[in-house]
Amino acid sequence: MTHARQHRIQVVAHRGASEDAPEHTLAAYKKAIEDGADALECDVRLTADGHLVCVHDRRVNRTSNGRGAVSALELADLAALDFGSWKARDEAPDWEFGADDRADTSVLTLERLLELVADAGRRVELAIETKHPTRWAGQVEERLLLLLKRFGLDAPASAADSPVRVMSFSARSLHRVRAASPTLPTVYLTQFLSPRLRDGRLPAGIRIAGPSLRIVRSHPGYVERLKRAGHQVHVWTVNEPEDVDLCVELGIDAIITNRPGPVLRRLGR
Numbered sequence: 001m002t003h004a005r006q007h008r009i010q011v012v013a014h015r016g017a018s019e020d021a022p023e024h025t026l027a028a029y030k031k032a033i034e035d036g037a038d039a040l041e042c043d044v045r046l047t048a049d050g051h052l053v054c055v056h057d058r059r060v061n062r063t064s065n066g067r068g069a070v071s072a073l074e075l076a077d078l079a080a081l082d083f084g085s086w087k088a089r090d091e092a093p094d095w096e097f098g099a100d101d102r103a104d105t106s107v108l109t110l111e112r113l114l115e116l117v118a119d120a121g122r123r124v125e126l127a128i129e130t131k132h133p134t135r136w137a138g139q140v141e142e143r144l145l146l147l148l149k150r151f152g153l154d155a156p157a158s159a160a161d162s163p164v165r166v167m168s169f170s171a172r173s174l175h176r177v178r179a180a181s182p183t184l185p186t187v188y189l190t191q192f193l194s195p196r197l198r199d200g201r202l203p204a205g206i207r208i209a210g211p212s213l214r215i216v217r218s219h220p221g222y223v224e225r226l227k228r229a230g231h232q233v234h235v236w237t238v239n240e241p242e243d244v245d246l247c248v249e250l251g252i253d254a255i256i257t258n259r260p261g262p263v264l265r266r267l268g269r
């Protein structure tokens, strides 16, 4: 028997519906909501003038027509850039980019993304990943929690009720979040397993494991050990039908994918 009928797997749009539209843009997140994604994943970085923006790479070179590190640019510099055109050029020639899309393909602030989610008309969760948290010595988490507070999301009654969770490869970043907001769920992302992690143990206080698909595939029994230790398991980045099926078999709690529409269909939703 599989776990398919036992619990509903959450489908999380990785950087938005990033196969179809340019990652981390409003266009990609609108598409993910339209596709029926349960949650949206985004990476956040601090600009030189202290704004949290949704950008994956340290530099803007790959996903915009500009150059330079996010941390060295101000929000106004980023707002002048085009974060959309590269998609049609490099990855998705079919992606329609019209004049109406321009507002949806400028740099996306986390604040704007929170507004989008608040106006979605249904529950859409947010999985926010802190990038380069060591460089800023706590400022990323501090700004993040201040922003969440403005939306009434920083101190959920319980982790289970929270529509927002914070993810990171940095346990230190997650501990900062937990110290300030103990009920906000945290996800420890991993792409390599230390012997301790291999046993199914996570850094103290963290309840959700976020292993890569490669780990899940290459370490039989790992998910079961995590589950036995009482952890939820959120896997990234799951795009292929056979990998969706594997996640169902293993009883994974959340699938993080660039293709929320096809994944939902594969799950029969």
Ligand code: G3P
Pocket: 014, 041, 043, 056, 129, 189, 210, 236, 256
């Ligand atoms: O959702 C976790 C995943 O996004 C981590 O890897 O490099 O895509 O941020 P990355």
Ligand code: CA
Pocket: 041, 042, 043, 129
């Ligand atoms: Ca990420």
